[in-house]
Amino acid sequence: MQLNDMLFPYNDNYYQKMYINPILMKLRIAKIYYLWTAFFCLIRSSGVKKDEKVLDFGCGIGNLVWALRKLGFDAMGVDSSKSAKKYCRVPEHCCYIQTDKLPYKDSTFGLVYSNEVLEHIPRSRLDSYIKELYRVSKGAMIHMICVKERGEIVKQDKTHEIIESEKWWENKFKSLSFKVKKGNLFYFFPNIFSGKLKLSGIKSGYFYIYKRKKK
Numbered sequence: 261m262q263l264n265d266m267l268f269p270y271n272d273n274y275y276q277k278m279y280i281n282p283i284l285m286k287l288r289i290a291k292i293y294y295l296w297t298a299f300f301c302l303i304r305s306s307g308v309k310k311d312e313k314v315l316d317f318g319c320g321i322g323n324l325v326w327a328l329r330k331l332g333f334d335a336m337g338v339d340s341s342k343s344a345k346k347y348c349r350v351p352e353h354c355c356y357i358q359t360d361k362l363p364y365k366d367s368t369f370g371l372v373y374s375n376e377v378l379e380h381i382p383r384s385r386l387d388s389y390i391k392e393l394y395r396v397s398k399g400a401m402i403h404m405i406c407v408k409e410r411g412e413i414v415k416q417d418k419t420h421e422i423i424e425s426e427k428w429w430e431n432k433f434k435s436l437s438f439k440v441k442k443g444n445l446f447y448f449f450p451n452i453f454s455g456k457l458k459l460s461g462i463k464s465g466y467f468y469i470y471k472r473k474k475k
Contacts, residue, residue, distance in 0.1 A: 297447075304446075316375070321347045324375060337355070339355075381422065438471050
């Protein structure tokens with residue numbers, strides 16, 4: 261596994277356009293979205309406790325790490341983008357590295373999650389990424405993924421390496437021996453933000469996966 265900018269090719273312009281310049285960001289209204297996602301899509305769904313650590317894989321500028329910490333959780337993030345590091349909201353809690361292995365011990369985190377990340381990984385390397393994330397988890401992960409059900413917006417993003425349906429992702433996780441729970445009543449923002457409301461995309465692309473850790 262290699263965390264590098266080839267897999268996450270986001271530069272300064274990307275972060276300025278998406279996270280710095282938008283009016284909702286400047287008015288700080290976007291904070292509501294991150295707090296909402298942190299509580300309803302991560303904490304409430306996983307049951308993670310405040311005495312457990314949480315890892316955001318592909319944390320970007322650390323918006324969800326910020327939100328989780330605001331809610332009292334010991335959250336940290338990992339990413340490879342130098343541009344993301346430049347704009348990070350919680351730099352003391354986010355690690356920006358390029359490595360073959362995550363710098364954490366086995367079973368460190370009560371919850372490991374990714375938000376709009378796995379679809380950017382080449383197919384040939386996807387399994388190794390998922391296995392490495394599982395290694396540092398205590399057995400539970402949440403992955404929020406841009407799936408085909410969202411419509412044309414999925415194809416328009418040229419950084420998407422994997423454009424597949426929700427069913428494809430479910431089968432992928434099951435092939436790695438995970439049990440899978442799909443959907444979340446509160447996970448609808450990505451579909452709204454896609455620009456064209458597509459009913460089949462509502463709540464699609466949310467996966468809670470888990471299996472018992474070896475002792």
